[in-house]
Amino acid sequence: MIIVVSNRNVATVDPNSTKPENGDEKLFGDDFNQQGGPNELRVATARKVNKKWRITLLPDTDDDGNPATGVLFAQTMDAIRNGKLPGSWVVFIHGFNQSFKKNLKKCREIEAYGVNVLAFSWPSNPGPNGGLITAIGNKREEYRAARANARLSVTAVDRFVERTVRYIQGAAEEDCRLSVNLLVHSLGNYLLQRTVEEQLFANDLSVFDNIVLHQADADSKGHHSWVDTMDEAKRVYVTINELDSVLKISTLVNGRRVGNTANNLLGDLPVYVDFTYGEDIGNEHRLFRPELDNDVVNKFFRRAFNGRRAETIDGLAFNHELNAYQLEDRPGEDEDFDENSD
Secondary structure, three states: OEEEEEOEEEOOOOOOOOOOEEEOOOOEEEEEOOOOHHHOOEEEEEEEEOOEEEEEEOOOEOOOOOEHHHHHHHHHHHHHHOOOOOOEEEEEEOOOOOOHHHHHHHHHHHHOOOOEEEEEEOOOOOOOOOOOOOOHHHHHHHHHHHHHHHHHOHHHHHHHHHHHHHHHHHHHHOOOOOEEEEEEEOOHHHHHHHHHHOOOOHHHHHHOOEEEEEOOOOEOOOOHHHHOOOOOOOEEEEEEOOOOHHHHHHHHHHOOEHHHOOOOOOOOOOEEEEOOOOOOOOOOOOOOOOOOOOHHHHHHHHHHHOOOOOOOOOOEEEEOOOOEEEEOOOHHHHOOOOOOOO
């Protein structure tokens, strides 16, 4: 199951309707909510039918005046108790240059690990469009606009997490066993950093079994000062790929990023996991992609997304000098290096 909470503008259906409104992947746009601004949240469900997205936007309240999100959550809990849905959830915050359609694709990839997805979708694609591989001079304006949108979304994220926590705590009181895990991808980590630094939901993090700071597009220098404050969570993981092509471009603009730097790993709280040079890793930015041909990496994310301890799997070894786990099999490390050459 995929549920999306968004502060994007509602683009293709009546945003003021008191009934559920059906649309496709164009239902949400690339700007902030036009009725309430960046702090206004709307909730939708998403599923793919015959290779097409069916998005259902919920009204704020149902016919009886009950919050629509509360009704949806109650229905979801019933489905979990009856074995119709899995009991593991991944709360997902995406990164830069993401249209709503791209966000849905990533939600599907996460769902493939046997979990439900609760995504926060923010306007990180403010234009001009064209993809991150275009000339860096043309992307700086868009990237800076996206960072500004991230700053404006801090309160929305706080409301999103607070609402999520409230429902999860209610489920716990009803003895409904859930595993809830937080996946923050790329520039979404800058959004999380700003939220944590403003101490908006520090105490709410206790509901998460695992927090995965995935290929974080945040400053490497001093990152431990905010990451270490998330100690209410059971576990925090930081993933690294030094060859990450997307973070390489961000590095040219901002300096070394958390997700592509295997030094200065000074955090006391996080478990650092360096996947650099692994089979089929290359310059990959989306390591949780199920199609990635690396059994160790796939197993890591399956365990992390289902609330299990992930660094204990076979195929990872701890490097004390780096303070990080690394893949034991790193075939890419010597691909372009001939030790016998002059």
